[in-house]
Amino acid sequence: MEIKKPTRRGFLIGGGLVGGGLLLGYAWSGPSRLSLQDKAVAGGEGERLVTTWLKLAPDNVLTVYVPHSDMGQGVITALAMMAAEEMEADWSLVRAEQAPAEQAFANESLSQNFTDGIEIPSILTGINNAAWYGVAKLMHLQVTGGSSSVRWTGQHGMRVAGAAAKDLLIRAAARRWNVDPSQCVARLSHVHHDASGKSATFAELAADAAELSPLSNPVLKSPKDYTIVGKPIPRFDIPPKVDGSAKYGIDVHVPGMLHAAIKFAPVFGAEVVSYNEAEILKRPGVKKLVRLPVGVAVVANNFWRAKEAAAALELKIDTKGNDTRSTASIYAQHDKDIAADDSAKDVEIGDTEAALKGASRLVEATYRVPYLAHACMEPMNCTVWIKADGKAEVWVGAQDALGTRGRIADVAGLSFDDVTLHPMLLGGGFGRRIPVRKGFADFPSEIDFAALIAKEVDAPVKLVYTREDDVQHDAYRPAVTSVFKVALDAEGQPVAWRNRYVTKDDPAEAAHIPYAVANQSIRSVESPTPVPRGPWRSVAHSQHTFFTESFVDELAHEAGKDPFEYRRALLKDQPRHLAVLELAAAKAGWGTPLPKGHARGIAIQEAFKTIVAEVAEVSVSHTGELKVHRVVAAVDCGRMINPNTVEQQVESGIIFGLTAALRGEITIDKGAVVQSNFLDYEMLHMADMPSIEVHVIESGAALGGLGEPATPPIAAAVSNAVFAATGKRIRELPLKKHDLTPLAAKLAQAAE
């Protein structure tokens, strides 16, 4: 992982667009010198941007502009809380909005200018390094991913911006009242001088504060003085989501707008040779057909007409030889590439090969997980209008609004400045709505297609995927194979850990283990396929935590030890892990009696600086039916910003991971995806829900992410519980593939 270490000073003074200093100077000195940001958001009479993300209106309402997308994770509210806390704002006067897709609001500027020695989340560096994402595009980054919003933008941006703004307002008040700033305090969106009884609203002081320079190192509040952070505050985004008024990308209506649907060539990498254009053009409402690299788009005056016409398209395709691929052939390729072991180093500690040779007891296993689609509830869509004057407008829900804007400009052959992007709500993201395909730089998405279609049409065009398009033309969570060979000593303790897996992915540490093993050799091999791949909630943790935490369970069984105690002993030098593991076990009643046929499994993983342990309680019926009854999660995320959303994100992460563990599977046959909709790419429903309990440890460690870390452990926790219940070790997901019928029941059935 790349680590940059500029100084904090660079943030406020030299930070330019993000830095408070420059911005304050420009923004508050008159309309002729309005900054980019002021142009974008401070349009109202008398409104002033205080620092990059903070705007005060004359009625003392503070608006916080959050440079991230809220996909339901509550980040708009959480980041506003962090800024308001440091600024001493009255929460009833605080509003929050997603920042415009302007460079001035790029969170990437933070990574350039201010880190204070903090590691940059790999979601940022990883995307920076993507092959096609050239240096010129770095400034276009506004990513929501890697569970980075709160721990990155919030911790190092919002808090500092809020504290700097408070300091400016206090100094402005002190100058006005001719008193020492140390005698003034900020409380509830006012500055007070208690000795004289004077007070002024933040808004009344804003113009004076404009003439001052911000501190480079404003003092941040001590957590013990928090009045907003740590409270279960209702989210800003919820009310419009209960009355139908919330506008997602798919809901955009632009006057004169047309609708587009695509008939895809089913095989990845195939090309369209010909199609029945004349016949389709005769259909009601159809305006135009546009040939795309992956299929043909139908443009019509209503989405249903476009969709029906696309369904009636008959494509002749050239599969380019890609129609021989199948899940079986891809797994065979994994096995071959792993056996060849032309591998890249991940972890090398000690001398693993020597330790394996001298070992008395070896444990070996091969694990696999399939491709997964994201299946966001809002089918993919993007609305683009390229006007006669060469300017473009875009409406889309994106996890990286700036990156999407840049991508549209590239594909449409326009300059970045000629593209205006209107960020819309996202009906789910989970990694799907980042316009980057690492390792598959040329793989285009709906963003590209919408731009290509709009170039051919003299009107705004809304492209919408059907659910079938979404399931069959995603950028998939990669299928991965992972092979373990571990040596145990006489006490059953692991002394050498050898792991080979296909395809290095983000984050780099996903395959690493927290356990004390003296010799470790963890290496990856590349095994490319034409199946597009992309980030999926928790990224590489989603595969590797299932592998490592299931395999550690195998080792415990091999050693004849309790799986919780076995992990505990191996984590004795990892106090945070140990505390989380022990809390989960205690709250779940680990070791206490269960109803007949029930069993527990445990797993733990650190992801995005948050440690999560989960205990799953399952039962397997005499017909082999698996039910997950209860999941107990213990979480150390350092500190909670909004307990309401912490609990919500942990529940959400568990259910997302559980859905994949029990049912999630995209299979490939003849070079194409077999599944097509929720009927065969199955989701969990209300009836499948276990009870979920969330217990949080506020260790005070550096803030960890929360959108993703609860997802990784659940597959292993459930699989380990299945082993405890049935003796059947699950080494391949999803669980629905496995016949869990107890042997005794099978024998009885056979005897009948």
Next chain:
Amino acid sequence: MSVTIKVNGVSHTLDIELEMPLLWVLRDELGLTGTKFGCGVASCGACTVHVDGEAVRSCMTPVSAVENHDVVTIEGLAEASGARAALAPIQAAWIAEQVPQCGYCQSGMLMAVSVLLKEKPKPTDAEIDEAITNICRCGTYPRVRAAIHSLSNT
């Protein structure tokens, strides 16, 4: 073909194909985008509306089937429930329990749950499981259940 439908108490006469699903009539012809497209095969429930008080998945309901029937969408739920406030009690409960995450499925969820509560004001967990088969990818199910129970306890 001309078809007349009544949505949220207002009649609309439209010149459209009779087989066009109600979902797309609501969204693209009437601009009522609170009703969501999720799957197109009546599997996920994001497109749920009320037709004469019954929960109906509009993505597979031809518009001709609702001629002479009362259609209510999420935009009309508060008024149809007789609430004097801007929100129906169920919508207020959704805010109180902080149910939605991304929120995309919640229109359909609210429309389905409101019919369940009309038929069974105090549903058991098993009754909820059987009646509410809407899909939510964010996993709001525990809070949907809590919100339902909060309404049945009042």
